[in-house]
Structure formats: structure tokens, C-alpha cells
Amino acid sequence: MTTGFEFTCTLPEWVHDHVDFDRPYPTAEDKMRVVLDLAMRNIAEQHGGPFGAAVFDDTTDRVIGPGVNLVIPSSNPTAHAEIVAIAVAGARLGQYDLGADGSRPTTLVASTEPCAMCLGATPWSGVSTLIVGARDEDARAIGFDEGSKPDDWVAYLEGRGIGVQLDVLRDEAADVLREYMRTGGEIYNATDTGEIPPDA
Amino acid sequence: MTTGFEFTCTLPEWVHDHVDFDRPYPTAEDKMRVVLDLAMRNIAEQHGGPFGAAVFDDTTDRVIGPGVNLVIPSSNPTAHAEIVAIAVAGARLGQYDLGADGSRPTTLVASTEPCAMCLGATPWSGVSTLIVGARDEDARAIGFDEGSKPDDWVAYLEGRGIGVQLDVLRDEAADVLREYMRTGGEIYNATDTGEIPPDA
Numbered sequence: 001m002t003t004g005f006e007f008t009c010t011l012p013e014w015v016h017d018h019v020d021f022d023r024p025y026p027t028a029e030d031k032m033r034v035v036l037d038l039a040m041r042n043i044a045e046q047h048g049g050p051f052g053a054a055v056f057d058d059t060t061d062r063v064i065g066p067g068v069n070l071v072i073p074s075s076n077p078t079a080h081a082e083i084v085a086i087a088v089a090g091a092r093l094g095q096y097d098l099g100a101d102g103s104r105p106t107t108l109v110a111s112t113e114p115c116a117m118c119l120g121a122t123p124w125s126g127v128s129t130l131i132v133g134a135r136d137e138d139a140r141a142i143g144f145d146e147g148s149k150p151d152d153w154v155a156y157l158e159g160r161g162i163g164v165q166l167d168v169l170r171d172e173a174a175d176v177l178r179e180y181m182r183t184g185g186e187i188y189n190a191t192d193t194g195e196i197p198p199d200a
Numbered sequence: 201m202t203t204g205f206e207f208t209c210t211l212p213e214w215v216h217d218h219v220d221f222d223r224p225y226p227t228a229e230d231k232m233r234v235v236l237d238l239a240m241r242n243i244a245e246q247h248g249g250p251f252g253a254a255v256f257d258d259t260t261d262r263v264i265g266p267g268v269n270l271v272i273p274s275s276n277p278t279a280h281a282e283i284v285a286i287a288v289a290g291a292r293l294g295q296y297d298l299g300a301d302g303s304r305p306t307t308l309v310a311s312t313e314p315c316a317m318c319l320g321a322t323p324w325s326g327v328s329t330l331i332v333g334a335r336d337e338d339a340r341a342i343g344f345d346e347g348s349k350p351d352d353w354v355a356y357l358e359g360r361g362i363g364v365q366l367d368v369l370r371d372e373a374a375d376v377l378r379e380y381m382r383t384g385g386e387i388y389n390a391t392d393t394g395e396i397p398p399d400a
Contacts, residue, residue: 005212005215005288006209006210006211006291007208007209007284008206008207008209009207010205012205015205066205071296072296074290074291074296075293075295075296076286076287076290076291076296077286077290077297077324077325078287078321079296083278083283084207086277087207087276088207090207090274090277091208091274091275091276093275095275096275096276096277096279115324116316116319116320117317117319117321117324118320119317120316120318120319120320120348121277123347124277124278124317124347147320147323148320148350148353148356150350
């Protein structure tokens with residue numbers, strides 16, 4: 001906390017190696033590849049959890065807010081990839097409601113199914129669509145925790161007007177999680193809350 | 201986003217008027233008064249939602265991380281009071297696990313029951329205890345939404361080793377919410393997700 005009364009989450013410069021802010025990423029697979037690339041780079045740089053996310057402008061298909069898991073480098077247990085992507089998008093747009101401009105809906109893309117916190121954040125963000133790669137069970141298989149979510153969280157989001165697309169490049173997304181295990185990535189955790197660390 | 205790749209949440213200087221970082225706040229009521237003062241000031245300054253929170257060091261009873269709702273001033277839909285308090289505490293301690301030092305457990309105090317996102321964040325933070333003022337229904341009564349939480353979220357947290365204390369100065373806490381309504385505070389919302397805005 002530099003001034004004593006703030007916190008900052010900073011994305012690494014190598015985000016530029018994987019995100020071209022001037023080009024469109026038209027398909028769900030195009031969008032997923034971007035966040036999987038971010039997740040893989042986060043692993044390779046030993047920069048934190050194996051999770052990537054991004055908010056896209058649905059009209060231009062461009063990236064508004066990229067995100068990777070910044071829990072470890074920012075000493076912030078809430079700095080999951082989705083939270084970072086949403087917050088960066090808000091900061092870039094200068095508005096807390098990413099859907100405030102009705103003519104420009106937005107999509108949140110997550111390399112792994114959002115944990116309870118990030119799922120809770122999704123409706124607050126104003127995005128119209130959530131696209132997901134790996135499933136909860138893929139994350140749990142390598143020891144990450146997702147927290148307590150509604151059993152039918154997809155129906156919950158859809159009931160709030162948010163479209164959900166699952167299993168986009170799921171195999172590749174699960175491979176990213178396994179890569180983290182293979183390379184001995186730190187399994188961060190919160191001491192008092194059990195054996196298993198949070199996802200995303 | 202100042203550099204294009206970060207976001208910052210900054211607490212207002214007036215936090216100093218309500219938080220004395222050098223004194224202990226021993227009881228649950230002492231702690232709750234601090235966060236209710238922060239919530240009231242946030243209303244008076246028209247600075248955002250009527251919510252305050254803080255992370256306390258259980259050993260010294262001092263404030264580690266104060267928080268108010270910064271959704272509007274920081275253009276960040278995830279900047280609820282609890283998220284801010286947790287993130288500021290992590291930044292001050294330089295660790296993402298607020299319970300990492302086993303000899304210094306921490307407590308999160310929230311002026312209103314955490315929404316789904318903030319509830320999801322609570323186990324990830326490493327706090328040992330959650331103290332709550334107003335209830336969900338108090339927030340819903342003035343039009344705020346809490347999202348979808350486990351029916352027995354208290355048991356869920358307790359099952360993860362987090363103690364929960366409800367209804368601490370609940371009447372005063374509910375009064376804070378009503379004050380927000382009375383003074384015509386902005387009911388921020390996310391466009392695509394229904395009529396009701398997120399809590400906290």
C-alpha cells in the first residue's frame with residue numbers, strides 16, 4: 001500500500017506479447033486462445049496461478065480488459081484473473097458498469113470456470129456473456145478449490161440475462177492447469193480455510 | 201488505467217478521521233462502530249455505496265485494512281467494501297494470506313452481510329472471523345441485491361474454520377442503509393443484470 005490507503009494491481013508488460021488491442025478476436029475459440037496464452041505465460045513466468053481472463057467488446061471483438069491471476073505478486077487474495085480483467089476494463093472505460101453503453105455489450109472469458117467470488121462478481125460487472133474453458137472438476141483435479149457456488153450457477157446467470165458458453169477449448173484449458181502442476185507451481189492458500197487453495 | 205495495464209483503488213483521506221491505526225478496538229461493537237462510521241462518511245461525501253468494512257488484527261485489535269465501497273469513484277464493480285478492506289490489508293502486510301502468520305489471526309468486519317462475491321472472497325482471504333452488522337434483508341429493503349449465496353452460508357464458513365458473528369449493532373447498521381436512501385444516494389447497477397444493484 002504505497003500511500004497507506006490504496007492498493008494497485010499491475011499486469012506485467014508481457015501481456016502485450018499475447019494481446020493485440022488493435023485486432024478483433026471474433027470467435028469464442030479466438031477469445032479463449034488469448035486467455036489461455038495469458039495463463040500459460042503466467043505459469044512460465046512463475047507469476048502466479050494458472051488462470052487467465054479477459055473482457056471483450058462484443059461490437060468490435062477487441063480486448064478491453066486483460067487479466068491474469070495476480071494473487072501472489074500483488075499480495076491480494078481477491079486478485080483472481082476475472083476480477084483483474086473486470087477491474088482493468090472498468091478502469092479503461094471509466095465506468096463501473098461494463099454494459100452501461102447498451103450499444104456495446106461485453107463478454108467475460110475465463111480460462112477456468114469462475115470460483116464462488118468471481119461468479120459473484122460476474123453479474124455486478126454488467127457483462128452480457130460468460131465464456132468458460134476448463135471446468136470446476138479440472139481445477140479441483142490439480143488441487144484448486146472453487147468455493148461454494150449455486151448448484152445450477154449457469155441457470156442463475158442466465159436468469160439474470162447473462163449468456164453462458166461452457167467447454168470452449170476445454171481440453172487445452174485443462175492442459176494449462178496440468179502444466180502448472182507439472183512445473184511445480186505454488187499452490188497458494190489461505191491458512192485458516194482448509195487444505196485447498198482458491199481457484200482463478 | 202494509468203499505464204494501460206493496472207487498476208488502483210484509493211481510499212479517501214477522510215478515512216483517517218474515523219480510523220485510528222494506533223489504538224485497539226477490543227470488542228465486536230467497537231469494531232463495528234468503525235465500519236459504520238466509514239459507511240456513514242461514504243454516504244455524506246456522496247462517495248459511493250453505504251458500506252464499510254475493515255480487517256482487524258486479532259492480537260492487537262488494531263485496524264490493518266479499512267474499506268469503503270469504491271465502485272463508483274474507482275469505476276470498478278468489484279470494489280465493494282470487503283474486497284477493498286481485504287486488498288488493502290494484504291498490501292499493507294505484503295502477503296495475500298491474511299492468516300499466514302498463525303500467531304496473528306485476523307477478523308473481517310462488514311457493515312452489511314457480504315454479497316455473493318464478498319462471501320466468496322472471505323475464505324480466500326485467510327481471515328479467522330467474520331463480524332456482520334445489517335442483514336441481507338436490510339440491504340434488500342432499500343433495493344440492494346446480494347446475489348446467490350448458499351442457503352446456510354454461515355455453516356459453510358464455519359465448516360472452513362471461519363467464525364461468524366451476526367447482528368452486531370444491527371439496528372444502527374440498518375439505519376446507515378436507510379440514511380443512504382433518505383439522502384438519495386445513487387443506486388448503482390449493472391445494466392444487463394436486472395433491476396437491482398449489488399450490495400456492499
